[in-house]
Amino acid sequence: MIKKAFKQFRLGVKSPGQAARVLASEAKMRAGVRTLRSLELAVTWICNLDCAFCYAEDLMKAQKKPPNMTVDTVRKLLKDARDLGLIHVNITGGEPMVRSDIYDVVDAIPKDIVCSLVSNSTLLTEDKIDKLAEAGLSTIQMSYGDYYLKAFKRDLARYCVEKGISVTLSVVNIKSERDNIKYAFEMAEEDDFSVLFNYPMIYNNVGVDSEYYWKMRYHPRCREDNLFWSGKDRCPAGTHKLYVTNDGDVMTCDRIHAIYGNIHDEPLADIHKRMYDQFIKHKSFCLLETCTDQWRINNEKSGHNYSEELIGTNDDPFNVFEGTKLMEGSIEGSTTAKQMHASRVQSTKQGKEPEPSKS
């Protein structure tokens, strides 16, 4: 784990100021001091693609306020987050590159905070990569897989590395993507990229490829979902990591649409404290509990032996959200977590309770 943390450190950290903050943050976290480390920031909902699996549209529909992530708002948010200990911001969307002022957005991030950006690559050019590098971008996460194959240009990814921007190939961990993921690892080996497995949000019952995930998790090129992980098998969402929507709503992460407050209504510090206190005792590899390890733990805790085949389907015999802080934290209007829960309860009521595994 330490070796991996060092590799991730090398991927993101580009200056002594960033290194000093990252090391101080690591020490604080390990000492159990409340600190914020990572922030995901959706700077737009607009996108020039329409990937069937994308969760961004759901998020957009759940918003109550108009989009307001101006450069000044980003500057203020980052100042507040920095005061709470922030070491890393990940710019996402929608497609961040549709914003003509994206370079100003990146430039508004304090230089001692590591900045990464997720893109579908369709709008990238060498000229734009030059500007992103100049504005201080550390890492670009280029989405890779069936939906992105037409857009992905390996030469541009190599150009990023030349310009000092680390490249992560961001893949969605579902069985139908296995060949693309294998190829992503090959490219990563050859061109000094890394690979990030996105945990799929449940959609259309397309299965999570947990077998392949666990096979590749310790591959030297495999990056944790979050650039700065919280420690051994501990998901950072809600404690050391937040997600801020384009409208200022604060959630734990992009997969769990439970809103804990809005930065336009109250100080970020208050929202973070509320979330941190709720999640710090919730020790889970992934709050969605869709990985094999968490499944095993749930089986052990409940005395069941439910099959791993059920992971990534709508049948969740554990009803993981019931009675948890996640349900309490959800605010009406941000309904995805509640809907997921309701559909699980419903399928159980309809007599679909799954058979325990024979193995």
Ligand SMILES: C[S@@+](CC[C@H](N)C(=O)[O-])C[C@H]1O[C@@H](n2cnc3c(N)ncnc32)[C@H](O)[C@@H]1O
């Ligand atoms: C929402 S996109 C936004 C940035 C940019 N438009 C892109 O596609 O790279 C951020 C990342 O989330 C991934 N993603 C989208 N929908 C997902 C889902 N349902 N489950 C897991 N990952 C998803 C995408 O593949 C992408 O790497």
Ligand code: SF4
């Ligand atoms: S490119 Fe990104 S934001 Fe756009 S639809 Fe695909 S996953 Fe969603």
